[in-house]
Amino acid sequence: MKQSIVSKIEEVLKSLQAEGILPAFALPEVHVEVPKDEQFGEYTSNIALVMSKAAGKNPREVATFLQEKLGDDFAKVEVAGPGHLNFFLKESDFAHVVTEVLEKQEHFADSTFGQGVKVNNEFISANPTGPLHLGNGRGGFYGDSLSRLLRKTGFEVTNEYYINDAGEQVTKLGHSVLQDEEAVYGGEYIEELRAKLGELENDAWEVGKRAAELVVSDYIKPTIESGMQISFDKWTSERALVEGGMVERAIEKLKEQGRVFENEGATWLRTTDFGDDKDRVLIKADGTKTYFASECGYILSKLEQGYEMIIEIWGADHHGYTNRFNAVVKAFGKEEGATFLLMQLVKLVKNGEEVRMSKRAGNVVTMDELIELVGHDVTRFFFLQYSPDTHMTFDLGLAEERSQKNPVFYVQYAHARMASILEKGQEVGMDMADVNLSLLVHGKEKSLMREMLTFQEFLESAARDSAPHRLPQLAIRLADKFHSYYAECQVIDIENKELSQARVALVSATKIVLGETLRLIGVSAPEKM
RNA sequence: GCCUUCUUAGCUUAAUGGAUAAAGCAACGGUCUUCGGAACCGUUGAUGGGGGUUCGAUUCCCUCAGAGGGCACCA
Secondary structure, three states, X not given: OHHHHHHHHHHHHHHHHHOOOOOOOOOOOOOEEOOOOHHHOOEEEOHHHHHHHHHOOOHHHXXXXXXXXXXXXXXXXXXXXXXXEEXXXXXXXXHHHHHHHHHHHHHOOOOOOOOOOEEEEEOOOOOOOOOOEHHHHHHHHHHHHHHHHHHHOOOEEEEEEEEOOOOHHHHHHHHHHHOOOOOOOOOHHHHHHHHHHOOOOOOHXXXXXXXXXXXXXXXXXHHHHHHOOOOOOEEEEHHHHHHOOHHHHHHHHHHHOOOEEEEOOEEEEOHHHHOOOOOEEEEOOOOOEOHHHHHHHHHHHHHHOOOOEEEEEEEHHHHHHHHHHHHHHHHOOOOOOOEEEXXXXXXXXXXXXXXXXXXXXXXXXXXXXXXXXXXXXHHXXXXXXXXXXXXXXXXXXXXXXXXXXXXXXXXXXXXXHHHHHHHHHHHOOOOOOOOOHHHOOOHHHHHHHHHHHOHHHHHHHHHHOOOOOHHHHHHHHHHHHHHHHHHHOOOOOOOOHHHHHHHHHHHHHHHHHHHHHHHHHOOOOOOOO
């Protein structure tokens, strides 16, 4: 719908210029949006405001020219405010969308927006040195929901977890398990690892390797799969990559590009060619490779697998690494680099005092603990609500109280209420086969239908902006509109069967759209609570 | 010192450069229940300070103040 309005506006503008009503000038790009306020219609364009200067006429005048030529396909086209052009859809469009939702069910609003582009979405990727903590949770839920959104809008997405099991931290983990003087990590899980590993040789690297595997299999994976309900398509091991010779290949390839040089006994990559602050070491003077070198191998392997879009969801503390990362991507010949989502760190507060999260001290609050305390749906909804830029503070003292007041219940309750109405509708024999949807003329009904009309649009722009945090807001809005409708209109009324059937159809469609929104968020859509 | 993110209502947060800045919680006042009251309706209340760009700025630029994060031949 949006696209067709855009083309119509473009067409009319050209004809206005041809007729000499508007002077000849390069037409700006036409933007059509869904206005947030319903009183401004279903779609709106600011084109008259944007081009008024070039046209040498005031915006309202330009808008009026357009208005006169665009009227036919809409119930109303209006010029409002400083020169906005607002489009109101016909009654038949409203009724039609309900039919469409009921036909397509959960596939309603599936789109081809992403054009099957192959996306690699890497998130969490916590070091295999301990259980996942709250900071991992934020990026985890965000990444998972983003993937769901991208798939819905036509991208082909692979969720990937990178296991950093080849570096110095593995040796440190080994020392910690051995409990020698170089131990750095503490906490209960270290004791558990010790017990599970049994007889230990006195080699921190070997012990660390085995311990890291256990951390992944016994802590990280269960938390992700059962606790957080995230499924990864791929778990990539840094060590496997290194042992498979990927890193050497990457370095060779970079040498071929002429980006590699020697200095002070070390081997460097000239990342400054691509906007990095300084060049980076690949091979240290002592002959060992840096983490950055294996990162190069990893990037090459992603590119060789044919991913056209690379998404990296990192903690904001990794901000300084984006340039060198992109430098490598570009050195391998990909022009636009990766999409980075930098999640600001979660600040943890308990009774007004900040809790420093440190694996060393063993005072981390784990995802498992939080999920056990308040439940998966509450945890996920809470973390997903906020934009990555927000420096969110999480008050543990309020966590339980929050769980009672979490909006996720409000939304789920709306869904359960719909289910209950539909069940009742069936009992009293409401037949959906031949429904007269033109009876849905109440303002609250139109408001619900408007959400359906603009649903796909909403999803596509959230996908375009990598902004899954808008989904909880949509869920709340849908629930709000439904509750409000419910309070004002009797859905099932035996005395008025025709209207009731239309309303049951509307509730049924609303339930599908809300259910789909909840699925994209990743929380359950209960039939009963 | 350099780079970077943030500052919106009492609190936690929304708002692809658009129209009257939106919710939840808290507070206050109503609905008194035939479909699920975990609900509905209403009231109070906000863009850190100062410049600039723009027809239009919470949004872009500069600056000041405050708060986070980052600046390894570590990973």
